[in-house]
Amino acid sequence: MTLYQPFLDYAIELLQARLDLSPYPIPDGFESKSATTGKGRNQYEVLTTSYGYQAPKLRQIRAAHVQGGKSLQVLNFVIFPQLNYDLPFFGADLVTLPGGHLIALDMQPLFRDDPAYQAKYAAPIMPIFEKYQAHLPWGGDFPAEASQFFSPAFLWTRPKEDEAVQTHVFDAFKEYLQAYLDFADRAAPITDSAELAKIEAAQLRYLRYRAEKDPARGMFTRFYGSQWTEEYIHGFLFDLERKLAISH
Numbered sequence: 001m002t003l004y005q006p007f008l009d010y011a012i013e014l015l016q017a018r019l020d021l022s023p024y025p026i027p028d029g030f031e032s033k034s035a036t037t038g039k040g041r042n043q044y045e046v047l048t049t050s051y052g053y054q055a056p057k058l059r060q061i062r063a064a065h066v067q068g069g070k071s072l073q074v075l076n077f078v079i080f081p082q083l084n085y086d087l088p089f090f091g092a093d094l095v096t097l098p099g100g101h102l103i104a105l106d107m108q109p110l111f112r113d114d115p116a117y118q119a120k121y122a123a124p125i126m127p128i129f130e131k132y133q134a135h136l137p138w139g140g141d142f143p144a145e146a147s148q149f150f151s152p153a154f155l156w157t158r159p160k161e162d163e164a165v166q167t168h169v170f171d172a173f174k175e176y177l178q179a180y181l182d183f184a185d186r187a188a189p190i191t192d193s194a195e196l197a198k199i200e201a202a203q204l205r206y207l208r209y210r211a212e213k214d215p216a217r218g219m220f221t222r223f224y225g226s227q228w229t230e231e232y233i234h235g236f237l238f239d240l241e242r243k244l245a246i247s248h
């Protein structure tokens with residue numbers, strides 16, 4: 001039972017068709033990791049596989065796919081643009097736990113409260129958002145401090161049935177990703193140095209929040225230990241700070 005494999009397959013195929021794609025290095029030991037968890041007769045295998053790509057305007061396109069049976073499936077998929085573009089992040093957090101499904105899908109803005117930015121990168125997505133929200137109602141409780149990192153087109157939902165994930169969520173994922181690649185096609189490089197400084201600061205603000213608050217930290221630590229987990233988070237999933245430290 002790998003609920004999110006079709007999402008991953010679709011995404012990679014679309015990226016290959018639309019972008020000048022090359023591999024993004026995955027540090028040794030992080031391409032694939034498995035562990036046995038649970039006790040006695042309830043033991044099961046949890047496999048985490050990683051995928052990394054880059055394209056001329058997109059610094060890192062990466063996915064983490066966690067497969068641990070019917071009640072543990074995760075696809076976390078994020079696109080981090082190059083620092084000389086004002087593009088949002090593409091963020092998908094597709095999570096299935098024993099309690100149910102939790103779906104977060106968005107074009108995560110660099111500048112949440114800037115009306116011109118919203119007009120450019122959120123307004124075009126609103127018709128897609130509204131179409132799917134009719135089937136996928138607001139998911140409720142949500143960390144307040146995270147809201148600054150989401151756009152008005154944030155699709156946040158907790159569907160009860162697998163079927164809703166396989167149909168509406170899958171369709172929404174496809175449309176959001178296509179729309180993101182449309183944005184990327186049109187994006188022109190930023191050259192103004194004040195603007196570039198604002199973009200770098202906004203990317204770092206987002207990245208630090210995600211690395212610090214990663215909701216998967218507890219789960220990964222239980223399965224694979226804290227050394228592996230911290231290295232995975234800072235050395236692959238949210239690696240911008242390290243990459244800047246090398247290049248500056």
Ligand code: DBV
Pocket residue numbers: 064065066074075076091093095102104141142143146149210214215216219237
């Ligand atoms: N989330 C990640 C990565 C994951 C991952 C890299 C590879 O950022 C999985 C794995 N997300 C994951 C898991 C849970 C969530 C929850 C396993 C469940 C945690 C649990 O219940 O034990 C969106 N993801 C969540 C939640 C939100 C998101 C809001 C609920 C967390 C909570 O209620 O505290 N995506 C997530 C998020 C941002 C984002 C917080 C912030 C910018 O982009």
